[in-house]
Amino acid sequence: MATIIVVGAGLGGMSAAYELKAELGQQHEVILINNKPDFEFTPSNPWIAVEWRQRKETSIPIEPYVRKKSIRFIASGLESLNAAQQQLELADGQKLNYDFLVLCTGPELAFDEITGAGPDAGGTSSVCTLTHAEHCRDNVNKLINEPGHVIVGAMPGASCFGPAYEYAFILDKHLRDKKVRKSVPMTFITSEPYIGHLGLNGVGDSKGMLESELRQRDISWICNAKTLGIIDGKMEIDELDEDGNVKRHHSLPYQHAMMLPAFRGIAPLRSIEGLVNPRGFVLVDDHQRNPKYPQIYAAGVCIAIPPLSKTPVPTGVPKTGYMIESMVRAITHNIKAELMGQQPTCKATWNAICLADMGDTGAAFVAMPQIPPRNVAWFKKGKWVHLAKIGFEKYFLHKMQIGDTEPMYERFMLKYLGIDKLE
Template structure:
């Protein structure tokens, strides 16, 4: 019997635990270790932050659901990884040994890198976690009583730009519904070299399409920018030229602001010598396995992926849902192969498929593979994407409640986009 520990109970970790149980059967021990007892559906956070969702609609109790499928759960989080001793030590002091460890923690949110950012002691909101989005909803309700300028965007080093675009468009749509849009000047600030870059070097005609959307919604933008500092009610944003040299400085007033931070690896993972790169992201080979620690695999935002291209202001590469699904399936199949005495030679496709809601419409971004050159690259905008995102939310939460490991992106999302179904993993040989 193999003892498998999954570290992190988010999108990647929950999916990994369910898929391990389904593929490996009940002859092996699967333990899920998360921080706290609630799973939150992260893609719905922008809706929660404007009151379009209630927290109970997009969260569920982890222990009660995974327990029904023979998966043990510990909600104390991991305090330390003993990589040499093949065990994790939880925040409650419990030592849990493993034969395989899956690191699916997601990121540490590096608000400290830009003074004044973040909901905990700073002046900007976040939609990176469900508690942050709930806090943003409280701030947004106060803002609606006294509306004024809004600044939304992503700081230097950010890698997940989609939620910033989503939230800007959703706020625009919500304010129009409330007949308050005329009272709210909006500015989008980003480290991307151009609108629609997305950390992917652009996808199809994403630049033209997203710029058009921003113009139609009267949202101004500042690209190639670094947020230098945020103070109560205003921030300093510095534009940079094509060589990355600082240029014009802007002082932007705001009554409400949401800025996505740069990401780092979480501390217990980053502390393991030789496991991570300098930012604390897990270094993996094409089989999603640590080159130094063969019993450790990793999937999701915590995996080290180089930027798609060099940009004047640092940007990172996003890890989209389809890519995470591919990583998880790769790991499970490689562990299954190894337990059978076979070579673990599966590898993920690392394709990028993203459904971005815009409140009353939406944009679908497809980059296959994510890192150029690509076989498929396009962006489409339409009401159907907004409806598809709602359907995706409902099905993914159904999947988490019922313990299925069905590959949502591969089976449903790609076919809905009119793309030939692709295999999410392939053999190296």
């Protein structure tokens, strides 16, 4: 019997645990480890921040559901990893050995790289976690009672830009519903070289469409924005030109700010030579396997993907849901092959599919492959995207409860997008 440990129970980790158990059966043990007892549907966090959702609607306890599939669950964080000895230690003191390790840890949020940023420092809010979104909700309620300037956006090194746009549009709708939008100037601050870059060099007409949406909502913007810090109640920003020189300095006072941070790999992995890059992201080959430690596979936000191109302010590459799902399926088939004495052959299909809510409408984009040049570069908007995202939230949470291992993007999202096949 082999022991396969999955670390992290987000989209990638939960799917990996279910799929590995379904493929490998009872003759092999699958253990799922997470630093909290609940699965949280992260895409719903902007809704949490404006009280369109509550915690109980977007999260579920992990253990009761995975136990039904004979998956052992441990609610404890990763403390250290001895990759050479194939052993890990948890925060609760447990030491576990593995035959294969699947890292789906997600990122560490690097708020500390910007002075005063993040919920702990008190300078900015976040929707990166459910707890952060609840803190943001409290800040939004304060804003409604004491209107003032709002800043939304992404800091240097950020790679996940979609939620910043979502939050800006959702907050705009919420403030209009509360009849206070006229008293709340809004500015979108982003490290992207242009609106709609998204860390992907744009997708279709994402630039024109998102600029238009910001204009229609009276949201101004600053691109190539290097956020320096939060000082004396103001956000200090250098706006750079195309050569990386300071074009203009902005010192913006604000009442509420939601800024997405840069990501880095989690602390227990960052010092393991050969496993991670200098930012702590896990190095993987075409089969999602680490070259130095071939018993270790990785998927999702924790893996290393180099930026598509150099930008005046650093930007990263997003890892979207379909891409993560494809990585997990490749890992499952490759581990099964290894247990049968064969070499890994499966590769992930790195396509990007995203549904972004805009409050009462929405935008969808498809990049196939994610890294250009592309066979498909498609970007559209409409009320149907808003409704599709609501449906996808319910579908995904149900999938996590019943342990459904079928590809959710191909089965659910593609019928809305009208694309026959992803390849």
